[in-house]
Amino acid sequence: VSVMSGSFSSSQSSTANARYFDIDEILATDQKMPCEFEQPAIGLGFIDPSSDDKDVPAGAKLELPLWLARSLAIRRRPFVTVELPVAYRKTYREILSADANVVDLHKLGPFFYDVGMKLLEFEHDEREDLSRTLLETFLNRFRRIMDSAQNAFHEDTSAMIEKLDDVERRLFQAGQMGVQQFEVWERMASSKLVTATAVASHRKRKRDQLDL
Amino acid sequence: SVMNADEVEFLAEKQLITIIPNFSENRIYMIGGEFGPFNPSLPTDVPLWLAIHLKKRQKCRIKAPEWMAVEPLTQTKHDEVASAVFTAMPSDHYMEIAMSLLNNASDDVPDADRVRTLVKDIWDTRIAKLRKSIDQMVRSQATTAELTCLTVMEINTIRPFLTKALDHMRKLRVHAEEEHIRQKRALP
């Protein structure tokens, strides 16, 4: 298992704060990461639920969320070293390169690509390979997402959608939206003025409450 | 950034179209231009939106554009099917104009049903082609593509999907390139 530690030469392309309020990004960075403490953390024993110690001793292994692992590991003298989460290790990368289309990326982490890109900020020798896997996985899955999004009315795609990661789902929805909108327009139904979205939801909410 | 199909149509409705009025009226000075004078049986050009409005009030007949007939459309369809690349359409708004006339003035379009089918066939052929070229574009990791013969309505149905896909692909590609360069530098 590859161990990752600090790096200051972290990726330039990800402007870290560009999405400060982005809830999906916040949820993505909650991904749990296997960490090992390089130095003891005095008085922080309680963050390890499996231990009664007052302190976290050096060498202790526990899972920390990505946002915290990042902050503790990406420094000149790392406080923790981090392992790649299972879904990004060699075994899985090989499965993905064999046939990316069969893999359930949603299960591997609903934010497979976003988390994957953040793992490139850590120092480890699998970075290049991982970055290539991310790109190729997407390239290989792309056509299927496009085709099923555009034919979505004629076949059941729910099983397919379930295996998509968060970005892919949005993509699928965008594909559907384009086609759907066109079909509505073709039926001359798009000039119809409609109830405002929130008003319609609010009415539905009230109706549902009455039905209870 | 989104545009709806009816907004694309809105832009197409500025296209001029020939009507044969059945009323008399002096030249009309509108904000968007001057139109008329209107005399019974004398053809005159007005924007599509105005033509449809007059048609609905039974104030005119609409003369369908020349390309919107069975023979030229059959040729257009034939060319499109035979060509590997997109062919030039007779109008940048062929779909909007055709649908607008077929839905609001079908009695003014000779062989309306066949015209409708032909327009649909041409559209379907082009959309299938579009999907194929998008797949090629993404697979080859192209950073740009020329799409000169595509019409706005065609672009519009694929826009949200394609731009999102390319945005995502670019992020992944830039990371992969960076890592590749870094790795090369790290080697002795």
Place this chain on the structure above:
Amino acid sequence: MSALGDDEEAITSAEVLKRLELAWSNEKLAPELLHAKPELVDCMMEQIKEMEESIKRVKKGDFVASLHQLEIERIRFVTASYLRTRLKKIETHYAILLDEEEGRSAEEPSRLSPEELAYAKQYSESVEAHFNVLALQGMPSNLRTFDREKMAVRSNLDSYVFFRVLKRCDQVAAEEDEVPVDLERNTQHIMRYRPVALYLANDSISLL
């Protein structure tokens, strides 16, 4: 009629409307706020007002009047949609826009119309006060400020756009490390927004 500024030649209201429609579709499709064109909006609003005045003078149900009325509705729609699109961008990117406005020299054109600028300032103030009252003032002293540098929402200039070339554009590179190419008039392309933003600003391309 000549409704535009002194340095502009007299142009017809039809031409103003055409420009407004172009500004609308560009604004809808661009990932960032484009430069304000208040003269177009003001001119169209003025035209509508005049037209409505003259409609009032004719008999109700007059046939020609109904044509004018429908045209007015169309222009109202495009104007409202244009300003709505801008307003949404202004609300999202207010911090960046106000910073840019502050650093702007007098010769540079503003991205915001005077009315939009006033609105952006009010919006900025109300948003940051809101964060303060609900959360920041209850936080530890070193975390009590709204840090624009860190929190501002920026436009994604790397997103892809479709466009048509109106005037030939020389030496455009899709990516910094690629060989630049010339884009011929009347061709259409898909490319990242950043390298062509300049050409959109000077009307050499229009977004599709």
Place this chain on the structure above:
Amino acid sequence: MFGERALELLRELQRSYDGILPAYNEDGVRQVLEEMRVLFEQNQRDVRATADGQTGLYVGIHLRHASLERNQRCVLAYIHDRMIRIRNLRWDFGSVLPRDLQLCLHEQELQWFNKYSRNLAGYMRSIGGCGLDLTQGTKPPKSLFIEVRCMEDYGEFETEDGTIILLKKNSQHYLRRSHCEHLIRQGILEHLIS
């Protein structure tokens, strides 16, 4: 782990994805602020102890600081997301919110809504020197008049030419599009298209 409660606020927002607003979680926000206070005070103690010569506290200080920033980000994202939804309520409902939605808002949020509403109205009045209602004209117009059906007993409505008509449930009318668009947006009328 630190930051869990703050994250729960965001999950709560995501779960309620019917486009409107769950009630403001005042207690949740208070708990996060409390967690931040505790983290901050412990860090101050550890910083003082380190200055006094005690070693080994730096990992903890760093970890707590990261947690403080994480909590800050989550709470601000929570408020931000709600603010965007409240903004959308103004565009959909107009300047007066239904009573039960008002109850989902924190007092400060309601004030923000009113302020937003006023600023927006001021801006719309300033457009082109004579004003333009941007909440109208949501779709390209196809005709001047449209066929509508009334969805509820609304009562009297004054048409363009000043005649009063009665909007009764299921009654059908032929009205000037620009005059009844707001009633359609409010779900009182349904636009019928052939």
